[in-house]
Amino acid sequence: MSTYATPPINPLRIALAAAQGTLTPEGPLLTRRLSDLEGLFADEPARKRAADGDDPVVYTVAASPVPEVARELPQSVTTILPGAVGGEFHMTKGHQHPDPQGEIYLGLAGRGGLLLHDGTRTEWIEMEPGVIGYIPPGWAHRSVNIGDEPYRFLAVYPGSAGHDYGWVVKHGMGRRVFRDGASYTLAPFSAAT
Ligand code: S6P
Ligand code: ZN
8 A cells, every 4th residue: 555645535425516516525615706806807997896886706616625635636616606897707716727737627507618828828618517628737727607697617626736826917818708799709818907
């Protein structure tokens, strides 16, 4: 049997309730409101007005109890509520994994998209229930709700990958995703005003 610097946790049975967005047993629950997303939307004055008003929840992340440590595979369920700021659809902060490792997303509910950027190239994967979006090592990723209902997905990622949010602030994400009638349009990335 192998020896480990950090002993692995015990086998776990985890129940995923796709309609509720819960994992049981549950780990930490994170809630991001517009006030947590300063400087991320193109129309920063619109974001600030809404944040200073009712400050709506943009997304939640419900984690399982599997820890973010080397060799473990943590999971989380992200739910992005429908809405837009200055026409730009609700989205996650976006991050790069400082230890470049792959990650998978599985669509659970609603309509969304997975925006990927490696500093030069940009990719867009439309997501819906049953679709796996694969994030290769080295690609920053952001999720966007392009529908009128909550968009929800399961993420599974290496516990030692880490999360670098500054990378996205510095490099952008290549595109922004705006409402366009009943659909959406991918616009060139622009700095927040
Ligand atoms: C973790 C994975 C997701 C995101 C979540 C929120 O590697 O990619 O669980 O953390 O979708 O996005 P963000 O960019 O705020 O972490
Ligand atoms: Zn990630």
